[in-house]
Amino acid sequence: MMSGSVSDPIGTSAGPAEEARSTPPLIELDGVVKHFGNVHALRGVHFDLRPGEVHALLGQNGAGKSTLIKIFAGVLDKDSGTIRIEGRETAFKSAAAARTAGVAVVYQELSLVPSMRVADNLFLAREPGRFGLVNRRKLVADARRFLEEQGLPLNPTARVEHLPFAYRQLTEIAKALSGEVRVLVLDEPTSSLSRGEEEILFDAVRKVSRQGVGVIYVTHRLEEVFKLSDRVTVLRDGANVGTFATSDVTMEQLVGSIVGPSGTGAASSKSEDYERAPPSETSQPVIELVDVNNDRLNGVNLAVQAGEVVGLAGMIGSGRTEILESIFGLRRIASGELRIDGENRKVRAPIQAIGLGAGLVPEDRHLQGLVLDHSIERNVALPRLDRLDFFGLFRRRESKARARAAINGLSIVAPSTGTRAAELSGGNQQKVVFGRWSDPTPRLLLLDEPTVGVDVGAREQIYEVVRTMVANGASALIVSSDLGELLMLTDRIAVVAGGRVVDVMPVSEIRNEEHLHQIVQEAQA
Amino acid sequence: MSDTEPEPAVALTLKNAWHTLIATGGLIYVGLLALMIAFAFASPVFLTAENFANIGRQTTLVSIMAVGMALVIINGEFDLSVGSTMALSGVFAAITMKMVGHEWIVGAVVALATGAMVGMVNGLLTVKLMMPSFLITLGSLSIARGLALLVTGTRPVNILSEDYVMIFGEGHVVGIPVPIVWTIVCTIGGIILLHFSTFGRKIYATGGNTTAARYSGINTDFVKVTTLTITGMLAGLAALVLTARSHAARPDAGAGIELDVIAAVILGGAALGGGTGTIVGALVGSLIIGVLNNGLNLVGVDPSLQLAVKGLIIWFAIALSRRRVR
Numbered sequence: 010m011m012s013g014s015v016s017d018p019i020g021t022s023a024g025p026a027e028e029a030r031s032t033p034p035l036i037e038l039d040g041v042v043k044h045f046g047n048v049h050a051l052r053g054v055h056f057d058l059r060p061g062e063v064h065a066l067l068g069q070n071g072a073g074k075s076t077l078i079k080i081f082a083g084v085l086d087k088d089s090g091t092i093r094i095e096g097r098e099t100a101f102k103s104a105a106a107a108r109t110a111g112v113a114v115v116y117q118e119l120s121l122v123p124s125m126r127v128a129d130n131l132f133l134a135r136e137p138g139r140f141g142l143v144n145r146r147k148l149v150a151d152a153r154r155f156l157e158e159q160g161l162p163l164n165p166t167a168r169v170e171h172l173p174f175a176y177r178q179l180t181e182i183a184k185a186l187s188g189e190v191r192v193l194v195l196d197e198p199t200s201s202l203s204r205g206e207e208e209i210l211f212d213a214v215r216k217v218s219r220q221g222v223g224v225i226y227v228t229h230r231l232e233e234v235f236k237l238s239d240r241v242t243v244l245r246d247g248a249n250v251g252t253f254a255t256s257d258v259t260m261e262q263l264v265g266s267i268v269g270p271s272g273t274g275a276a277s278s279k280s281e282d283y284e285r286a287p288p289s290e291t292s293q294p295v296i297e298l299v300d301v302n303n304d305r306l307n308g309v310n311l312a313v314q315a316g317e318v319v320g321l322a323g324m325i326g327s328g329r330t331e332i333l334e335s336i337f338g339l340r341r342i343a344s345g346e347l348r349i350d351g352e353n354r355k356v357r358a359p360i361q362a363i364g365l366g367a368g369l370v371p372e373d374r375h376l377q378g379l380v381l382d383h384s385i386e387r388n389v390a391l392p393r394l395d396r397l398d399f400f401g402l403f404r405r406r407e408s409k410a411r412a413r414a415a416i417n418g419l420s421i422v423a424p425s426t427g428t429r430a431a432e433l434s435g436g437n438q439q440k441v442v443f444g445r446w447s448d449p450t451p452r453l454l455l456l457d458e459p460t461v462g463v464d465v466g467a468r469e470q471i472y473e474v475v476r477t478m479v480a481n482g483a484s485a486l487i488v489s490s491d492l493g494e495l496l497m498l499t500d501r502i503a504v505v506a507g508g509r510v511v512d513v514m515p516v517s518e519i520r521n522e523e524h525l526h527q528i529v530q531e532a533q534a
Numbered sequence: 535m536s537d538t539e540p541e542p543a544v545a546l547t548l549k550n551a552w553h554t555l556i557a558t559g560g561l562i563y564v565g566l567l568a569l570m571i572a573f574a575f576a577s578p579v580f581l582t583a584e585n586f587a588n589i590g591r592q593t594t595l596v597s598i599m600a601v602g603m604a605l606v607i608i609n610g611e612f613d614l615s616v617g618s619t620m621a622l623s624g625v626f627a628a629i630t631m632k633m634v635g636h637e638w639i640v641g642a643v644v645a646l647a648t649g650a651m652v653g654m655v656n657g658l659l660t661v662k663l664m665m666p667s668f669l670i671t672l673g674s675l676s677i678a679r680g681l682a683l684l685v686t687g688t689r690p691v692n693i694l695s696e697d698y699v700m701i702f703g704e705g706h707v708v709g710i711p712v713p714i715v716w717t718i719v720c721t722i723g724g725i726i727l728l729h730f731s732t733f734g735r736k737i738y739a740t741g742g743n744t745t746a747a748r749y750s751g752i753n754t755d756f757v758k759v760t761t762l763t764i765t766g767m768l769a770g771l772a773a774l775v776l777t778a779r780s781h782a783a784r785p786d787a788g789a790g791i792e793l794d795v796i797a798a799v800i801l802g803g804a805a806l807g808g809g810t811g812t813i814v815g816a817l818v819g820s821l822i823i824g825v826l827n828n829g830l831n832l833v834g835v836d837p838s839l840q841l842a843v844k845g846l847i848i849w850f851a852i853a854l855s856r857r858r859v860r
Binding site for chain 1 (some may be wrong): 726730731732733734735736738739742743745746747748749750751752753809810
């Protein structure tokens with residue numbers, strides 16, 4: 010059994026800092042091992058967290074992050090190794106024990122009751138009151154006071170289901186903080202947030218850590234590591250690659266240590282690395298929206314040329330997703346024209362949009378993309394069922410061959426075409442959603458947050474898939490909160506605000522991510 | 535969520551076999567077998583060919599409707615109205631036959647059309663009002679029964695067509711009683727539709743995740759209306775079998791049978807939320823219900839107690855079969 014940190018390819022391992030010796034770490038793991046059957050999920054992991062520190066935890070899907078988090082949360086028990094809380098050895102036997110020790114975990118899947126108010130959620134199962142009756146006024150007052158103390162910009166009487174995603178996330182964090190919390194674990198909190206919303210979350214995290222709480226921050230977005238964290242620990246294949254002070258390490262070094270020597274290491278590839286013919290200016294647009302109006306759009310004008318990739322940048326709720334939905338027949342167009350190849354079309358249902366050559370990768374792969382309980386084969390076949398039909402019968406062999414081709418073509422890590430989608434990691438699930446559109450390739454790809462919650466390696470592969478499809482003649486319309494991703498993938502960027510396209514510019518006119526961020530911010534005002 | 539956690543390897547082969555059994559839904563076959571062995575010991579009559587023919591005949595109504603109910607439940611919907619629909623279809627068939635000179639074909643068409651019509655109304659209301667089919671069919675359960683009682687003045691309607699009785703109730707095809715033949719036809723049809731047709735894929739996808747199915751270009755409303763219509767039509771077929779066997783259509787027939795049908799489908803491994811289940815499972819589920827009804831009778835359990843015992847056994851079976859979920 011390996012223990013402690015494995016060889017460090019970068020050579021910048023910080024090791025435990027000297028000043029921290031005096032006060033014991035908030036939480037310290039040593040040689041923690043966890044097996045699932047024959048699989049070593051953790052092979053002797055070391056980790057420590059200091060008071061007031063934001064400690065990023067990085068690694069590809071399958072590196073052991075989730076297992077580690079579950080051990081922190083008391084959901085899983087380690088097989089061997091030690092856990093010390095403030096120097097005292099502790100065994101987390103249950104989630105309640107972890108909670109008592111002051112460890113709070115905010116999971117990706119939100120644990121809120123959507124139909125209840127923020128205050129109700131904060132005090133769920135411990136409402137103030139007497140004789141089983143809830144003192145509703147005190148509940149709201151207590152919640153308000155607490156939120157103010159924590160500096161969280163939340164309205165205690167807002168219903169959670171009406172909140173934008175970022176604020177639901179904040180509610181989740183507020184709920185986690187509402188006990189005696191010394192260690193806060195955040196599992197990919199920004200995976201569905203837009204840039205503006207991220208800042209709200211970062212502010213909250215900074216405030217919390219300033220109060221002495223240690224924050225363990227799991228993410229796939231490396232920029233966040235540099236913005237927010239003091240130290241970084243990288244896991245690979247269930248072992249430590251190393252722990253670094255964030256200030257001592259570069260983006261390239263981090264990517265290298267996450268992916269490993271055999272990895273693709275392609276995260277640095279930018280749009281200039283890949284060549285294709287620029288879309289011809291004279292060609293007819295593949296799709297054109299002329300003054301499109303509906304319940305969420307206020308006169309959208311937008312055109313995508315053949316072979317062109319257009320990015321839609323904007324805040325959540327700006328109408329960017331709704332533009333894709335309106336094109337794909339998921340949202341009725343009240344007035345205006347949707348022209349495909351110059352012809353005005355009424356697209357009333359997705360099946361028509363698919364028939365006209367559109368393909369959608371929706372924002373939420375669990376809710377809108379996949380049937381989680383069904384096999385990869387079934388999921389890949391979904392939008393192509395009618396092509397796989399033979400006089401009413403389903404061509405199973407054909408479908409299986411397609412699924413196999415998708416698994417090979419997109420490097421989906423799965424034992425077989427019969428593997429359930431639920432058993433795949435986030436990145437592989439997203440590749441399954443892409444796999445549906447690989448044969449035949451749609452003429453217009455509509456991608457909504459194509460790499461949300463996807464690790465670095467899989468993200469690169471997804472970019473590659475998009476580029477290949479575009480190289481083969483597809484056009485694409487991409488919505489992303491990751492502005493760097495937009496700059497890398499697209500030719501032009503349309504800025505969306507208030508249900509309209511307020512500006513369109515070629516990517517060459519945008520200096521960098523910060524610049525685009527600023528443009529998006531200004532567009533809101 | 536990002537790490538895949540494999541199942542712990544199981545060393546004991548016996549335990550292994552148990553897990554496989556649970557994972558594949560094979561437990562239900564063992565359950566059926568165990569029940570039969572138990573009844574075989576308890577009653578000397580149970581293991582006779584005559585009794586098995588009895589079970590087959592008694593089970594046909596539940597089996598035929600369980601095929602439809604399996605489609606509906608896998609589709610993520612629910613149909614509480616099958617019992618009433620069956621009664622209404624039978625009553626309409628008997629009345630129209632009386633009016634047009636006892637032609638069997640008229641009865642057959644009317645029964646199937648009535649069933650299909652009720653099913654289609656269930657489906658259209660479900661998708662247009664965007665209400666759970668559970669509630670919509672709760673209404674039609676009452677309406678169809680009420681109509682059947684109203685048009686007959688609560689009295690049974692006699693059936694005089696010999697052909698009708700032979701084709702749906704008392705005839706034999708190569709020595710097999712026709713009710714069982716109809717069950718086999720429905721089962722094979724259901725298997726082809728659900729497991730081999732493209733439409734079957736749409737049923738599973740819609741039940742597994744309606745939103746994802748919609749986003750993939752599946753007309754989920756059409757799928758739902760169609761499955762509910764098919765189920766209604768199968769209730770109409772069950773009505774033909776029932777009325778042919780009793781030479782009369784009773785407006786109060788099949789009250790409460792929907793519960794047996796639903797229990798059969800759930801016992802057969804279909805998830806209440808939709809997306810999983812099989813036709814064969816539903817059929818075996820209905821056989822379990824049939825064997826239970828028959829066996830408890832033979833063993834001489836007090837009829838009042840029978841219902842409670844049946845419920846207990848269904849609880850037990852469901853607890854076992856649900857183990858594989860999560």
